[in-house]
Amino acid sequence: MTQAMNSNSTVRWFWFASPQTFFPLAGSIARWCAVGAVLLALAGLYVGLVVAPTDAQQGEVYRIIFIHVPAAWMSMFIYLVMAGWAAIGLAFNTRLSFMMAQALAPTGALFTFIALWTGSLWGRPTWGTYWVWDARLTSELILLFLYLGFMALHAAIDDPRRADRASALLAIVGAVNVPIIYYSVLWWNTLHQGASVSLTRAPSMAATMLTGMLLMALAFWAYSIAAVLVRVRCIIRERE
Amino acid sequence: MSHGFFLWGAYSVTFVALALEVIFLFRRSRRAGPPRQIK
Numbered sequence: 001m002t003q004a005m006n007s008n009s010t011v012r013w014f015w016f017a018s019p020q021t022f023f024p025l026a027g028s029i030a031r032w033c034a035v036g037a038v039l040l041a042l043a044g045l046y047v048g049l050v051v052a053p054t055d056a057q058q059g060e061v062y063r064i065i066f067i068h069v070p071a072a073w074m075s076m077f078i079y080l081v082m083a084g085w086a087a088i089g090l091a092f093n094t095r096l097s098f099m100m101a102q103a104l105a106p107t108g109a110l111f112t113f114i115a116l117w118t119g120s121l122w123g124r125p126t127w128g129t130y131w132v133w134d135a136r137l138t139s140e141l142i143l144l145f146l147y148l149g150f151m152a153l154h155a156a157i158d159d160p161r162r163a164d165r166a167s168a169l170l171a172i173v174g175a176v177n178v179p180i181i182y183y184s185v186l187w188w189n190t191l192h193q194g195a196s197v198s199l200t201r202a203p204s205m206a207a208t209m210l211t212g213m214l215l216m217a218l219a220f221w222a223y224s225i226a227a228v229l230v231r232v233r234c235i236i237r238e239r240e
Numbered sequence: 241m242s243h244g245f246f247l248w249g250a251y252s253v254t255f256v257a258l259a260l261e262v263i264f265l266f267r268r269s270r271r272a273g274p275p276r277q278i279k
């Protein structure tokens with residue numbers, strides 16, 4: 001680890017850009033994040049399903065929020081991180097950046113599917129329908145297609161380096177969809193409600209509900225880091 | 241349908257999906273073989 005620091009104690013990031021040095025580091029981080037994900041999920045589920053009070057209007061079904069909102073956050077955030085790694089890969093031609101983008105896509109697609117699935121099951125008792133073609137739902141569905149397109153394009157090209165570059169371009173172009181998803185409820189009239197939590201104003205929900213949601217969000221974060229790092233270790237072993 | 245159907249439909253599919261990803265990752269990791277000297 002000390003080799004990664006220079007005399008000014010700043011991290012030499014390019015040292016970690018080598019799969020050889022990143023491989024053991026990823027293993028250690030993945031183990032800690034996996035343990036953290038389990039503990040945080042248990043705490044989040046306890047707060048969300050046991051401690052948080054029943055909603056006055058929606059009854060018990062509102063408890064879907066504890067997985068729906070964190071999954072939706074992760075679906076958008078993972079895409080931005082994936083596009084970021086893809087851009088770094090194209091800019092610096094680093095193998096590990098493309099591998100990280102490749103490793104992020106399945107987990108991002110999974111969280112997008114979970115957000116759509118749980119949203120659909122929440123929509124039926126509250127809106128009266130499983131699906132409506134409003135801006136938020138449609139743009140989130142497009143996000144799922146972008147993830148699937150990224151994985152399909154990468155798998156369709158035999159040469160890994162060409163596959164990396166082609167899918168990286170798709171990831172970067174598709175990133176324009178993320179702000180569209182986020183701001184869709186402001187830009188258009190949608191059936192979907194506005195943001196439940198904002199950094200610029202006080203939360204519009206009870207403290208225990210917010211605590212449960214944030215615990216589940218942290219659990220999904222830790223899970224995503226662990227899953228992606230385990231997958232990138234597989235990719236390194238398969239490709240290097 | 242009761243709210244319980246939608247609630248448990250959401251939670252069960254979510255955690256089954258996450259568990260499946262973990263299982264597939266372990267299988268892929270086993271297939272990739274033990275760590276060796278990476279170039």
